[in-house]
Amino acid sequence: xxxxxxxxxxxxxxxxxxxxxxxxxxxxxxxxxxxxxxxxxxxxxxxxxxxxxxxxxxxxxxxxxxxxxxxxxxxxxxxxxx
Amino acid sequence: xxxxxxxxxxxxxxxxxxxxxxxxxxxxxxxxxxxxxxxxxxxxxxxxxxxxxxxxxxxxxxxxxxxxxxxxxxxxxxxxxxxxxxxxxxxxxxxxxxxxxxxxxxxxxxxxxxxxxxxxxxxxxxxxxxxxxxxxxxxxxxxxxxxxxxxxxxxxxxxxxxxxxxxxxxxxxxxxxxxxxxxxxxxxxxxxxxxxxxxxxxxxxxxxxxxxxxxxxxxxxxxxxxxxxxxxxxxxxxxxxxxxxxxxxxxxxxxxxxxxxxxxxxxxxxxxxxxxxxxxxxxxxxxxxxxxxxxxxxxxxxxxxxxxxxxxxxxxxxxxxxxxxxxxxxxxxxxxxxxxxxxxxxxxxxxxxxxxxxxxxxxxxxxxxxxxxxxxxxxxxxxxxxxxxxxxxxxxxxxxxxxxxxxxxxxxxxxxxxxxxxxxxxxxxxxxxxxxxxxxxxxxxxxxxxxxxxxxxxxxxxxxxxxxxxxxxxxxxxxxxxxxxxxxxxxxxxxxxxxxxxxxxxxxxxxxxxxxxxxxxxxxxxxxxxxxxxxxxxxxxxxxxxxxxxxxxxxxxxxxxxxxxxxxxxxxxxxxxxxxxxxxxxxxxxxxxxxxxxxxxxxxxxxxxxxxxxxxxxxxxxxxxx
Numbered sequence: 001x002x003x004x005x006x007x008x009x010x011x012x013x014x015x016x017x018x019x020x021x022x023x024x025x026x027x028x029x030x031x032x033x034x035x036x037x038x039x040x041x042x043x044x045x046x047x048x049x050x051x052x053x054x055x056x057x058x059x060x061x062x063x064x065x066x067x068x069x070x071x072x073x074x075x076x077x078x079x080x081x082x
Numbered sequence: 083x084x085x086x087x088x089x090x091x092x093x094x095x096x097x098x099x100x101x102x103x104x105x106x107x108x109x110x111x112x113x114x115x116x117x118x119x120x121x122x123x124x125x126x127x128x129x130x131x132x133x134x135x136x137x138x139x140x141x142x143x144x145x146x147x148x149x150x151x152x153x154x155x156x157x158x159x160x161x162x163x164x165x166x167x168x169x170x171x172x173x174x175x176x177x178x179x180x181x182x183x184x185x186x187x188x189x190x191x192x193x194x195x196x197x198x199x200x201x202x203x204x205x206x207x208x209x210x211x212x213x214x215x216x217x218x219x220x221x222x223x224x225x226x227x228x229x230x231x232x233x234x235x236x237x238x239x240x241x242x243x244x245x246x247x248x249x250x251x252x253x254x255x256x257x258x259x260x261x262x263x264x265x266x267x268x269x270x271x272x273x274x275x276x277x278x279x280x281x282x283x284x285x286x287x288x289x290x291x292x293x294x295x296x297x298x299x300x301x302x303x304x305x306x307x308x309x310x311x312x313x314x315x316x317x318x319x320x321x322x323x324x325x326x327x328x329x330x331x332x333x334x335x336x337x338x339x340x341x342x343x344x345x346x347x348x349x350x351x352x353x354x355x356x357x358x359x360x361x362x363x364x365x366x367x368x369x370x371x372x373x374x375x376x377x378x379x380x381x382x383x384x385x386x387x388x389x390x391x392x393x394x395x396x397x398x399x400x401x402x403x404x405x406x407x408x409x410x411x412x413x414x415x416x417x418x419x420x421x422x423x424x425x426x427x428x429x430x431x432x433x434x435x436x437x438x439x440x441x442x443x444x445x446x447x448x449x450x451x452x453x454x455x456x457x458x459x460x461x462x463x464x465x466x467x468x469x470x471x472x473x474x475x476x477x478x479x480x481x482x483x484x485x486x487x488x489x490x491x492x493x494x495x496x497x498x499x500x501x502x503x504x505x506x507x508x509x510x511x512x513x514x515x516x517x518x519x520x521x522x523x524x525x526x527x528x529x530x531x532x533x534x535x536x537x538x539x540x541x542x543x544x545x546x547x548x549x550x551x552x553x554x555x556x557x558x559x560x561x562x563x564x565x566x567x568x569x570x571x572x573x574x575x576x577x578x579x580x581x582x583x584x585x586x587x588x589x590x591x592x593x594x595x596x597x598x599x600x601x602x603x604x605x606x607x608x609x610x611x612x613x614x615x616x617x618x619x620x621x622x623x624x625x626x627x628x629x630x631x632x633x634x635x636x637x638x639x640x641x642x643x644x645x646x647x648x649x650x651x652x653x654x655x656x657x658x659x660x661x662x663x664x665x666x667x668x669x670x671x672x673x674x675x676x677x678x679x680x681x682x683x684x685x686x687x688x689x690x691x692x693x694x695x696x697x698x699x700x701x702x703x704x705x706x707x708x
Contacts, residue, residue: 048315
């Protein structure tokens with residue numbers, strides 16, 4: 001069982017790798033604007049990397065509707081639970 | 083990119099690389115680039131490269147402009163990392179989204195200032211085919227496509243004349259959904275038919291003007307479109323090349339650029355046993371190797387030979403580098419009826435017991451080729467690692483475990499990329515054939531010790547248990563090379579030896595950082611009738627899998643201890659020469675034994691006084707089994 005906090009730390013590491021910033025810590029309430037450099041381009045790469053890491057595929061509607069990191073984690077857990 | 087070896091702990095290794103002294107960082111990054119990296123790892127490596135730019139240490143610098151009609155920004159890290167892998171330091175310039183026409187015809191001052199040597203046009207087909215209605219006739223479609231290609235030719239001319247650049251035109255991917263199914267290509271203006279025809283016309287146009295065709299469409303036909311295109315990211319970000327394809331896109335584009343800089347490989351160096359044929363010819367005999375029609379495994383080895391033969395016809399030089407007895411290996415190649423490749427097909431034929439890196443150096447020197455133009459193909463992961471470590475500039479494909487995949491692995495690696503096929507290419511193989519070079523006086527100056535140390539070898543040894551007997555019996559009956567007596571024993575006889583308390587029967591496994599090589603050696607020591615304190619090495623066999631690892635030294639260290647524990651003071655041994663066991667002719671001499679026969683006969687008798695034995699130094703630690 002992968003916990004929400006496992007997913008959060010994996011996501012933090014992935015975004016850190018993408019942006020070259022080891023200090024990034026994502027929380028469920030983090031929004032894109034809260035992280036320096038997390039633009040729409042990096043967002044696409046981030047989603048692609050998370051999909052590869054967890055073996056899931058988000059829908060285009062999912063990706064457009066994520067308000068914050070918590071929403072990504074919830075959707076990821078739902079996809080993994082299927 | 084399965085031909086590249088996997089890497090574990092990438093983040094840590096990258097961190098270590100950038101913390102090295104400045105003069106070592108670049109080399110460490112190059113080493114990382116030669117692994118199978120994910121898109122994210124590629125991005126990280128590229129960032130480290132940008133932060134640790136060391137132009138003075140870098141190879142050929144290349145200025146490359148990437149112009150696209152879709153989002154191509156994300157491709158740049160993959161291109162630069164592939165440059166690192168191929169010895170090119172790539173400076174890139176990125177056109178604005180969809181502005182390729184303006185950039186070329188404007189012309190863009192920024193692009194002019196960048197002064198590109200290469201302009202890559204990475205375009206989607208839709209600009210050209212979207213206006214063509216589905217109901218168009220074949221003639222109407224052809225006219226529209228030709229107009230599109232003429233427009234492209236105008237852009238190529240601009241790129242050449244305005245910027246003095248070499249143009250690389252990427253072929254068009256067909257990302258359309260089928261409308262008609264099997265009938266698709268019979269409809270003159272179906273999207274699938276149009277894209278295919280467009281690519282044909284572009285390739286045709288390239289025969290008349292100086293432009294290079296980067297055939298991504300062909301690659302996608304071979305690998306599947308999914309490997310490149312993902313509709314979701316197309317919808318989200320208008321990326322025609324999906325993020326996961328970034329490493330491979332860079333690799334395929336840059337190897338094509340590298341080819342134009344003369345950096346493609348020129349010589350394919352092949353191992354013999356379990357590469358060109360199945361089995362070990364020194365053990366199995368020429369008739370015993372697996373090769374040829376009739377078995378899938380034999381056909382798979384044959385397919386590799388056929389592929390190598392085809393490569394010679396396009397100008398690639400072949401060589402052999404094998405740990406083998408030179409006479410046996412040479413006869414196998416020339417006499418086995420199923421061989422496609424014969425000795426005359428190889429410009430250099432090296433079979434001996436020297437370390438392979440030494441032999442590869444010698445091959446490059448004899449063929450007068452740069453060592454970085456060699457590709458070394460070997461089924462054995464230990465040999466591959468030895469070569470990668472000693473000669474990182476040699477390309478070493480990470481062959482799959484299954485021989486069925488060998489050809490595909492080598493082919494996909496694209497070592498012999500080219501942008502021309504000339505009369506000179508067609509005749510090259512013949513020129514080398516006329517000048518056949520045989521193996522002779524190869525020097526061995528390689529620092530073997532550091533390689534052996536790095537293998538983290540451990541000998542796991544102990545008395546032969548019941549469960550080991552089938553394998554020990556197989557070794558005794560199959561081993562021809564490391565077998566000083568070539569004495570065969572049935573399963574029952576081996577069982578009887580093991581059960582007799584008077585005998586010492588040892589088994590040795592070798593574990594290294596690549597895993598367990600299994601039970602690779604066995605030794606039977608028996609008391610000599612009336613002479614107390616004397617043990618005879620009745621049988622000693624070792625698999626050729628572990629030759630050159632000094633296991634024979636460590637095994638003797640262990641055997642001497644075991645003999646001492648039994649109260650023995652002397653070991654005796656025999657060498658009975660056969661055509662196949664030359665490799666152990668000097669074995670006992672190297673272990674400090676003294677020859678005690680008159681020297682006249684074929685068989686040599688050896689003796690060792692245990693009190694005078696100094697343990698041999700090896701790089702193998704030990705683990706005793708009960």
